[in-house]
Amino acid sequence: MSDREIDQQLVERIQSGDKQAFGLLVSKYQRRLYRLLSRLVRDPAEVEDLAQETFIKAYRALGSFRGESAFYTWLYRIGINTAKNHLAAQGRRVPASTGLDSADMENVEGGERLHDHDTPERQMMTRQIASAVDDAMADLPDELREAITLRELEGLSYEDISNVMGCPIGTVRSRIFRAREAIAARLRPLLGTRADERW
Numbered sequence: 001m002s003d004r005e006i007d008q009q010l011v012e013r014i015q016s017g018d019k020q021a022f023g024l025l026v027s028k029y030q031r032r033l034y035r036l037l038s039r040l041v042r043d044p045a046e047v048e049d050l051a052q053e054t055f056i057k058a059y060r061a062l063g064s065f066r067g068e069s070a071f072y073t074w075l076y077r078i079g080i081n082t083a084k085n086h087l088a089a090q091g092r093r094v095p096a097s098t099g100l101d102s103a104d105m106e107n108v109e110g111g112e113r114l115h116d117h118d119t120p121e122r123q124m125m126t127r128q129i130a131s132a133v134d135d136a137m138a139d140l141p142d143e144l145r146e147a148i149t150l151r152e153l154e155g156l157s158y159e160d161i162s163n164v165m166g167c168p169i170g171t172v173r174s175r176i177f178r179a180r181e182a183i184a185a186r187l188r189p190l191l192g193t194r195a196d197e198r199w
Contacts (some may be wrong), residue, residue: 007071014062022062029072033079040083050086051146054079056189069163073156077164080146129190136186140179147172148179170196 007028013021033054057078065074101188137145143165150156150164151172158176162169 004070004084008067011062011065011067011071014059015065022059025071025075028077030055032072033075036154037079037083039153040080041087050079050083050197054082057082070160073160073163076150076154076156076160077166080164129187132186132190133183134185140182142174144179144182147175149181151176 007025010021010025014025030051034047034051037050037054038044041050042046054075056066057074061078065071137148138147146165147161151158152162156164158172161172161176165172
């Protein structure tokens with residue numbers, strides 16, 4: 001039985017009145033949701049509050065959940081919207097810094113080159129590349145940053161990203177492509193690659 005089918009069964013149990021089944025979904029997705037929200041909001045206390053608010057909103061809306069998308073996709077969408085509304089209410093913008101470390105860099109094209117040797121020079125290059133990625137992310141429009149974050153850092157499928165962002169898969173692909181190109185442009189000088197070269 002797939003994760004999606006298990007989640008759907010839990011949702012059906014909740015919709016039938018089994019309130020404890022929701023605790024299983026919270027346990028399953030709490031850390032992933034927290035990680036997602038912490039990429040949008042930096043204050044851990046705020047992230048905790050937003051995660052709790054997201055789960056409350058999800059619980060209240062479960063009666064209308066029809067399973068057209070995976071539960072976690074639906075939950076992520078609620079979480080992202082909750083975080084965006086929170087930031088907008090405070091007059092803040094979604095932060096650009098990704099907090100990438102060298103392990104995360106493997107998700108960016110060419111990131112595997114960072115693990116050749118663990119020398120001081122390599123460590124400095126890792127920091128420079130992470131900084132370049134953060135700078136590139138800061139300059140991306142919100143919709144590109146959100147798409148690339150969901151794909152490369154959260155590992156969501158294009159279909160799931162489409163559901164979370166509420167746009168067609170073609171738009172998701174385009175946003176991710178444009179975000180990758182912007183990041184690649186920042187990394188080329190550091191990695192010594194040409195504009196026509198794929199890494």
